[in-house]
Amino acid sequence: MKIEFEDLREWLIKVNQMGELKRAKGIKLENVGKIAETTVHLENTPALLLEEFPGYDPGFRILLNVFGSIQRIALTFGFPIHSDRVTLVKHFQKKLDEMELLPPKYVSSGPIFENRLTGENVNLYQFPVPKWHPEDGGPYIGTGCMVITRDPEDGWVNVGTYRNQLHDEKTIGFYISPGHHGWVHRKKYFENDEPCPVAVVFGSDPLLFAGSMIEFPWGVCEFDGIGGWRGESVKVVKGSVTGLPIPANAEIAIEGYSYPDKKKEEGPFGEWTGYYGSSLREEPYIEVEAVYFRDNPILLGMPPQKPPYDADKAREYIKSALLFNELKKLGIPGIINAWCFGIGGCRLLIAVSIKQQYPGHSRQVGHAVYSTPMANYLGRYVIVVDEDINVTDLNEVMWAVLTRSDPATSIDIITRATSGPLDPILSPENKKMGRFYNSRAIIDATKPYEWKEKFPKSLNQTSNSKTSENITDG
Numbered sequence: 001m002k003i004e005f006e007d008l009r010e011w012l013i014k015v016n017q018m019g020e021l022k023r024a025k026g027i028k029l030e031n032v033g034k035i036a037e038t039t040v041h042l043e044n045t046p047a048l049l050l051e052e053f054p055g056y057d058p059g060f061r062i063l064l065n066v067f068g069s070i071q072r073i074a075l076t077f078g079f080p081i082h083s084d085r086v087t088l089v090k091h092f093q094k095k096l097d098e099m100e101l102l103p104p105k106y107v108s109s110g111p112i113f114e115n116r117l118t119g120e121n122v123n124l125y126q127f128p129v130p131k132w133h134p135e136d137g138g139p140y141i142g143t144g145c146m147v148i149t150r151d152p153e154d155g156w157v158n159v160g161t162y163r164n165q166l167h168d169e170k171t172i173g174f175y176i177s178p179g180h181h182g183w184v185h186r187k188k189y190f191e192n193d194e195p196c197p198v199a200v201v202f203g204s205d206p207l208l209f210a211g212s213m214i215e216f217p218w219g220v221c222e223f224d225g226i227g228g229w230r231g232e233s234v235k236v237v238k239g240s241v242t243g244l245p246i247p248a249n250a251e252i253a254i255e256g257y258s259y260p261d262k263k264k265e266e267g268p269f270g271e272w273t274g275y276y277g278s279s280l281r282e283e284p285y286i287e288v289e290a291v292y293f294r295d296n297p298i299l300l301g302m303p304p305q306k307p308p309y310d311a312d313k314a315r316e317y318i319k320s321a322l323l324f325n326e327l328k329k330l331g332i333p334g335i336i337n338a339w340c341f342g343i344g345g346c347r348l349l350i351a352v353s354i355k356q357q358y359p360g361h362s363r364q365v366g367h368a369v370y371s372t373p374m375a376n377y378l379g380r381y382v383i384v385v386d387e388d389i390n391v392t393d394l395n396e397v398m399w400a401v402l403t404r405s406d407p408a409t410s411i412d413i414i415t416r417a418t419s420g421p422l423d424p425i426l427s428p429e430n431k432k433m434g435r436f437y438n439s440r441a442i443i444d445a446t447k448p449y450e451w452k453e454k455f456p457k458s459l460n461q462t463s464n465s466k467t468s469e470n471i472t473d474g
């Protein structure tokens, strides 16, 4: 396994060689949101590089749909390009289980410093930044972004994708869901009445970016994770304003501070649930003191859409593999596979297949899913199926639900589980009162253990026909 690119530009060359890159020139910025929304849902959608926006420096570009095909996901993570979904998720499980951490390597300079603007010269309006959804509160520069913060007590660095609204030429929003690692870092600074130093990257290669949307444990820097994945340290430069590490090959980056007593209205924004989730409210923001960018920089656009959107397509593999590994570590036997469906933002719908070993096994697995840290936040439905069901195929999973479950006896409900402000089913009152609880259903869609041998034989068990041999032209 080898990662065949050093940065986003080399990744684009590879994708172009695969015939999966499309370019469009001269598109008006106000049309970019619609293009993103319509192209992301196409099957095997190509990566889309938008160039030469009217009214902007012709070199400034936006890239969409990086994870739009299984081939590009395989390329990005260094796996064989022609894998099917089940084979690919098995690669992820193995890699995540075996990988070690490798800290970043500091270098004195890099392409990110090809252009540096500080103080009065900072002007974020120079970048073409779309308003991604018609009812967004404004343009968002940070969607495919990496927000870098340092723990003020322990000194470890976190990297997370937290959206950034472009408030004006020198300030950007800084929305982080409560509990996310960057949120905890920022809270620690604010509780000591200190400004929180921040660096944000707005374009990087998709593997490095993926690090910031993987839920690495508390205390683990995502750069160490991606270095370990690559088998080679991520090269970083030291930001001159904050001292934070910034990837040397990044496309665009900023540095600045967020202050405890300074807030601006943020949102609304189209979110991963497929709704304008959070209403307009006051959030901290970042006062940008320096901006860096490569010549002809590329902004990575990954606006959330009705799921599954671009991020979900890659996260299906990552989150499913993490969940599978966590379930295995619990020591429960017979776990065959696990899948976090993109249609639920990789959170709301999970399926696990098992080879049933004893009475109660399937319920144990269903409950175990929600006891893993990975699946705790904003879950909704877990479906447990037998080993003959391909969990990566929604049709197969639903067929099992429809034919092997009995609503009166097959569903367990958990109440007062962890939800959050983005949950569309929480009433406005509950959101206002901070009652972030939801319920969960565990659907046992396995054949009843005590008579599973007598369960009707499924057609693909009885059929010996080879479809391709039986179909003739005309």
Ligand SMILES: Cc1cc2nc3c(=O)[nH]c(=O)nc-3n(C[C@H](O)[C@H](O)[C@H](O)COP(=O)(O)O)c2cc1C
Pocket (backbone or CB within 6 Å): 143, 144, 158, 159, 160, 161, 162, 163, 164, 175, 176, 177, 178, 179, 180, 181, 182, 183, 212, 213, 214, 215, 216, 302, 303, 304, 311
């Ligand atoms: C495209 C995209 C946008 C996201 N936007 C936000 C956001 O605005 N705020 C947030 O808290 N999490 C957001 N997330 C989720 C976090 O990035 C993700 O849960 C990450 O693992 C959190 O990192 P942490 O565990 O280091 O805090 C987003 C994820 C993606 C893929």
